[in-house]
Amino acid sequence: MRVTIELSPFLRSVAGVLAAVLMLPINSVAPQKGPQGRAPQPLILEGQGSFYVGGRLKHTPATSGSRNDPFGIEDDIMIDQMYVQYQVPQNHGTHVAVVMVHGCCLSGKTWETTPDGRMGWSEYFLRQGRPVYIPDQTSRGRSGFDASAINQARLGAVPSTSIPNVFTFGRRAAWKIFRLGPEYPKAFPDEQFPVGAFDELAKQVIPDLNATLSNPNPTYANLAALGVQLKGAVLMGHSESGFFPERAALVDAAGVRGIISIEGYCPTTLGQRELAGLARIPILLVFADHLSDIPEIPGARALADCRTFVRQVIDAGGDAIVLHLPEAGLKGNSHMLMQDLNNLTIADLVLAWIDKHVERSR
Amino acid sequence: MRVTIELSPFLRSVAGVLAAVLMLPINSVAPQKGPQGRAPQPLILEGQGSFYVGGRLKHTPATSGSRNDPFGIEDDIMIDQMYVQYQVPQNHGTHVAVVMVHGCCLSGKTWETTPDGRMGWSEYFLRQGRPVYIPDQTSRGRSGFDASAINQARLGAVPSTSIPNVFTFGRRAAWKIFRLGPEYPKAFPDEQFPVGAFDELAKQVIPDLNATLSNPNPTYANLAALGVQLKGAVLMGHSESGFFPERAALVDAAGVRGIISIEGYCPTTLGQRELAGLARIPILLVFADHLSDIPEIPGARALADCRTFVRQVIDAGGDAIVLHLPEAGLKGNSHMLMQDLNNLTIADLVLAWIDKHVERSR
Numbered sequence: 001m002r003v004t005i006e007l008s009p010f011l012r013s014v015a016g017v018l019a020a021v022l023m024l025p026i027n028s029v030a031p032q033k034g035p036q037g038r039a040p041q042p043l044i045l046e047g048q049g050s051f052y053v054g055g056r057l058k059h060t061p062a063t064s065g066s067r068n069d070p071f072g073i074e075d076d077i078m079i080d081q082m083y084v085q086y087q088v089p090q091n092h093g094t095h096v097a098v099v100m101v102h103g104c105c106l107s108g109k110t111w112e113t114t115p116d117g118r119m120g121w122s123e124y125f126l127r128q129g130r131p132v133y134i135p136d137q138t139s140r141g142r143s144g145f146d147a148s149a150i151n152q153a154r155l156g157a158v159p160s161t162s163i164p165n166v167f168t169f170g171r172r173a174a175w176k177i178f179r180l181g182p183e184y185p186k187a188f189p190d191e192q193f194p195v196g197a198f199d200e201l202a203k204q205v206i207p208d209l210n211a212t213l214s215n216p217n218p219t220y221a222n223l224a225a226l227g228v229q230l231k232g233a234v235l236m237g238h239s240e241s242g243f244f245p246e247r248a249a250l251v252d253a254a255g256v257r258g259i260i261s262i263e264g265y266c267p268t269t270l271g272q273r274e275l276a277g278l279a280r281i282p283i284l285l286v287f288a289d290h291l292s293d294i295p296e297i298p299g300a301r302a303l304a305d306c307r308t309f310v311r312q313v314i315d316a317g318g319d320a321i322v323l324h325l326p327e328a329g330l331k332g333n334s335h336m337l338m339q340d341l342n343n344l345t346i347a348d349l350v351l352a353w354i355d356k357h358v359e360r361s362r
Numbered sequence: 363m364r365v366t367i368e369l370s371p372f373l374r375s376v377a378g379v380l381a382a383v384l385m386l387p388i389n390s391v392a393p394q395k396g397p398q399g400r401a402p403q404p405l406i407l408e409g410q411g412s413f414y415v416g417g418r419l420k421h422t423p424a425t426s427g428s429r430n431d432p433f434g435i436e437d438d439i440m441i442d443q444m445y446v447q448y449q450v451p452q453n454h455g456t457h458v459a460v461v462m463v464h465g466c467c468l469s470g471k472t473w474e475t476t477p478d479g480r481m482g483w484s485e486y487f488l489r490q491g492r493p494v495y496i497p498d499q500t501s502r503g504r505s506g507f508d509a510s511a512i513n514q515a516r517l518g519a520v521p522s523t524s525i526p527n528v529f530t531f532g533r534r535a536a537w538k539i540f541r542l543g544p545e546y547p548k549a550f551p552d553e554q555f556p557v558g559a560f561d562e563l564a565k566q567v568i569p570d571l572n573a574t575l576s577n578p579n580p581t582y583a584n585l586a587a588l589g590v591q592l593k594g595a596v597l598m599g600h601s602e603s604g605f606f607p608e609r610a611a612l613v614d615a616a617g618v619r620g621i622i623s624i625e626g627y628c629p630t631t632l633g634q635r636e637l638a639g640l641a642r643i644p645i646l647l648v649f650a651d652h653l654s655d656i657p658e659i660p661g662a663r664a665l666a667d668c669r670t671f672v673r674q675v676i677d678a679g680g681d682a683i684v685l686h687l688p689e690a691g692l693k694g695n696s697h698m699l700m701q702d703l704n705n706l707t708i709a710d711l712v713l714a715w716i717d718k719h720v721e722r723s724r
Contacts, residue, residue, distance in 0.1 A: 042452050045405040048485065049475035052565040063535070065527040070658050071539075075532020081565040083471060090404050107504040109445060113411035123410065142469040142503045144568025147528040150512055154525040163516040163525075165427040166509040170437020173425070177433075203414040203443040206506025296432050 043126065044090040053229065054138070054222040055081030058146065065147075065154030073151070080213070082222035083108075083142040087122075088131040096257050096358055097131040097230045099223065103239030103263075105168045105208045107141035108134040110238065114339040115200035121338045124347050130354075133226065133233065137210070137241065138219040145209040164211035171202050176294045178335045188290055190332030192340035201336065208240070216247070223248035227255025234258035234358055236350075239335065242285075243267070249281055250274055258358035259283040260350060263335050265302050266309035272316070279318030282357035284350070285310065287324045288333035288340075319357055323349060405488065406452040415591065416500070416584040417443030420508065427509075427516030435513070442575070444584035445470075445504040449484075450493040458619050458720055459493035459592045461585065465601030465625075467530045467570045469503035470496040472600065476701040477562035483700045486709050492716075495588065495595065499572070499603060500581040507571040526573035533564050538656045540697045550652055552694030554702035563698065570602075578609070585610035589617025596620035596720055598712075601697065604647075605629070611643055612636055620720035621645040622712060625697050627664050628671035634678070641680030644719035646712070647672065649686045650695035650702075681719060685711060 057076045064073045085108060086097075100122060102110040111122040111134055122132050139145040152158040169177060175184035178201065180193050187195045210217060223244060227233045232255055235245035242264010249256040259281055266285070270278075285306045291299030306322055313320035325333050328349065333340050340346070419438045426435045447470060448459075462484060464472040473484040473496055484494050501507040514520040531539060537546035540563065542555050549557045572579060585606060589595045594617055597607035604626010611618040621643050628647070632640075647668045653661030668684055675682035687695050690711065695702050702708070 043407040043410065045407065048405065049479075049482075050471055051475060051479070052562060055561070055565045057533070057564075060532065063532050064529045065525065066529075069529075069531075069535075071531060071535035075534050077530060077532045078561070078564040078567065083469075083565075085474070107445075109412055109504050112447070113413060117411075117413070120411075136504070142471050142498070142568070144530075144565075147530060147569040150525060150528050153515065153522045154527065156522065160515045160518065160522040160525075163427060163512060163522075165516065166512050167426045167428075167431075168439060168506075168509060169431075169433060170422065170425050170439045171419070172437050173431075173433035199417070199440070200414060202419075202440040203417045203445075203506075205440065206504065207509040 043123065045126075046088045046090045046092065048087040050083065050085040052081040052083055052143075053135075053226045054218060055079065058148075060146075060148040061157070062148050062151035062155060065151035067155070077146070077148075079144075079146045080138055080218040080222075081143060082135050082138045082219060082226075084133050084135045084226060086131065086133045087126055089126045089129055092129050092131050094359075095129050095131065096354070097133055097233040098125055098354070099133040099135065099226060099230075099233050099235050101135055101137065101219075101223065101235070101237045101241040101244055102140075103237075103241050105205050107204070107206060108136050109204050110336075111338060114194065114343065115197035115204070116194035117197075119344065121343065121347050124344055125351070128351055130351075133230070135223070135226070138217070138222055139209040139213050141206070146212050149212065164209065167208040167211065168205060171198070174202060174205060176296055179288070179290050179294060179297065179299070180334055182294060188293070188332060190289075191334065192289075192332040192342055193334040193336055194339070194341055201339070210240075219244060220247040221251050224252040224255065227257075228252065230255060232257040234260060234354055236260040236262065237264060238262045238338070239264060246278055246283070249278060253277055253281060256281055258354060260353075261285045261306070262337065263287060263302075264306070266306040268305050268308045268312070270309075270312065275312050275316040275318075279313050279316040281318070283310070283313060283318065283320040284353045284357070285320070285322045286337070286346070286350070287322065288335060288337045289326050289331055290334075321353075323353070405485065407488075408450045408452045408454065410449040412445065412447040414443040414445055414505075415497075415588045416580060417441065420510075422508075422510040423519070424510050424513035424517060427513035429517070439508070439510075441506075441508045442500055442580040442584075443505060444500045444581060444588075445498045446495050446588060448493065448495045449488055451488045451491055454491050454493050456721075457491045457493065458716070459495055459595040460487055460716070461495040461497065461588060461592075461595050461597050463497055463499065463581075463585065463597070463599045463603040463606055464502075465599075465603050467567045469566070469568060470498050471566050472698075473700060476556065476705065477559035477566070478556040479559075481706065483705065483709050486706055487713070490713055492713075495592070497585070497588070500579070500584055501571040501575050503568070508574050511574065526571065529570040529573065530567060533560070536564060536567060538658055541650070541652050541656060541659060541661070542696055544656060550655070550694060552651075553696065554651075554694045554704055555696040555698055556701070556703055563701070572602075581606060582609040583613050586614040586617065589619075590614065592617060594619040596622060596716055598622040598624065599626060600624045600700070601626060608640055608645070611640060615639055615643060618643055620716060622648065622715075623668070624648045624699065625650060625664075626668070628668040630667050630670045630674070632671075632674065637674050637678040637680075641675050641678035643680070645672070645675060645680065645682040646715045646719070647682070647684045648699070648708075648712070649684065650697060650699045651688050651693055652696075683715075685715070
């Protein structure tokens with residue numbers, strides 16, 4: 001069976017990790033309880049900070065949608081930049097940096113404290129010795145966006161149909177998109193997302209302004225440049241950005257040491273040259289549970305397409321694998337698996353894959 | 363002379379700090395050089411994380427500006443929430459937490475690594491033992507915003523004049539607003555902002571969507587709630603948010619232990635009841651240099667109004683003071699003084715004020 005063949009080498013390594021994880025008491029990872037949260041051990045950092053990658057000047061006729069600005073509203077603004085926040089743990093040794101990219105209608109917050117106040121993946125990876133870099137996608141959050149078209153419409157200079165679509169979703173849709181259950185507010189019986197904290201997840205959902213961007217999305221090139229700047233990094237995407245690491249590698253693979261695509265979508269029509277390029281990079285694709293249980297969500301189709309993509313990469317000589325969590329014994333995980341109750345168990349699987357496929361391959 | 367009377371007690375305490383600072387070699391604070399920056403000593407944290415304050419559900423007819431959404435575009439979205447990122451240093455003792463709020467067209471990035479890669483105030487305050495909380499203002503950055511009106515205009519459901527003004531500024535305006543010099547790209551001879559890194563500052567400038575908010579700005583109540591949640595905090599605002607700490611205290615002063623208003627604007631028409639409330643909280647107002655040197659910028663007026671406000675608070679029995687940096691011997695500082703070349707010297711003055719006026723007053 002093809003699926004078993006793809007998974008078995010990884011599952012063997014996973015089994016040991018799972019066993020190790022299961023021997024730890026679950027409270028060995030202390031929860032963060034909101035502000036002034038106390039971690040069990042101090043977090044010791046060699047450094048931290050933030051910076052922007054990319055960006056270009058654009059001359060705009062509408063820095064504002066009001067002509068009353070004393071400076072005028074025609075000027076050069078910076079667009080397409082990508083904000084990146086980073087932390088480097090003291091004992092990182094030779095570990096490769098991990099870049100964690102959020103999905104649609106979300107921000108770098110995705111990887112921080114969970115909605116119910118537990119430790120997120122960014123801090124957990126740090127505590128496992130990994131330098132962690134958290135961008136806000138170009139045109140999202142602290143990266144800013146180009147509001148020119150919106151302002152021009154307000155001024156009457158362009159028709160309102162010229163406004164880029166500003167996409168977000170409300171809580172009824174979010175319940176299904178995040179696969180918390182069949183219908184708001186009913187949860188799947190084995191649901192791993194902390195549904196009691198759903199309102200806190202809803203606060204993370206912010207407008208997606210990717211429609212303001214040029215094509216191809218500048219985030220691809222920005223991620224590629226970040227990898228080069230870091231002299232090599234594992235790029236991790238989620239959902240909307242699930243395939244961004246591959247797209248970044250197709251722009252410039254020089255800094256892409258590994259690719260992790262979480263709950264994303266895979267094209268199945270890449271050419272041989274593209275597949276040959278991706279075949280030089282270890283690739284892990286992670287899928288959670290209930291992929292077929294919500295009619296509006298094409299989860300099973302996404303998994304099938306990604307299995308096809310994996311087969312194409314393997315046929316091109318690459319190292320690609322699908323980790324479908326239920327097949328690894330983890331049931332009930334949501335689309336927001338990095339925030340689920342067992343999020344650190346899944347993190348351990350990802351870290352084990354990095355150790356085996358990225359770092360030991362050096 | 364009134365100014366001297368207001369300043370002298372503080373200047374006396376400042377003098378000692380300045381002397382101590384000047385005895386340190388300037389490179390005793392190591393620079394952050396972009397990604398993987400190395401700080402001289404490890405940063406040891408008791409905890410860190412992020413969370414949202416506030417937020418409410420709003421029923422919207424337009425979660426998106428396209429009717430093709432499979433989930434429909436009518437739903438309940440979360441609005442008015444405020445994202446807060448925090449770090450608590452290991453040796454914080456009994457130090458009061460400091461909340462640092464950014465100004466117009468900026469985000470929490472304001473307080474992080476400077477445009478030329480030096481340490482920002484957030485890390486410096488941490489290294490001085492202060493728990494630091496960095497919000498993105500409600501409707502900015504990772505806090506998200508309500509895009510309903512923009513989407514409704516795109517759909518033709520409302521006229522484009524209903525679109526809230528999305529305000530930002532370009533680099534010619536930024537040069538003057540940040541008071542880097544009389545005209546882009548000419549810098550003041552004594553300019554303290556690292557003008558060679560101006561493009562990196564321009565990348566921090568993002569659209570301001572405060573016009574999408576209800577009145578009063580929900581950030582006031584969110585900051586007040588944050589102070590209560592922290593069981594007391596010093597609130598610090600800058601520029602647009604310069605007076606937000608006072609506004610927060612006027613909503614609920616229970617959690618406001620101290621107020622720092624940097625390069626902001628002061629109303630001079632507060633009533634006796636409001637002034638009596640503010641008179642119970644130590645207040646520091648900081649102004650930089652070149653206040654009168656750019657015709658479009660009402661800097662001298664802002665300083666004069668804040669001196670009036672200080673006098674009113676003092677008359678109401680309060681402890682309020684203006685720190686005009688040139689009077690303390692610091693020349694050439696910009697509107698972005700927390701990013702200037704001497705930013706940590708200014709931080710020391712602010713920290714000394716907290717020690718003396720907030721913490722020793724407990």
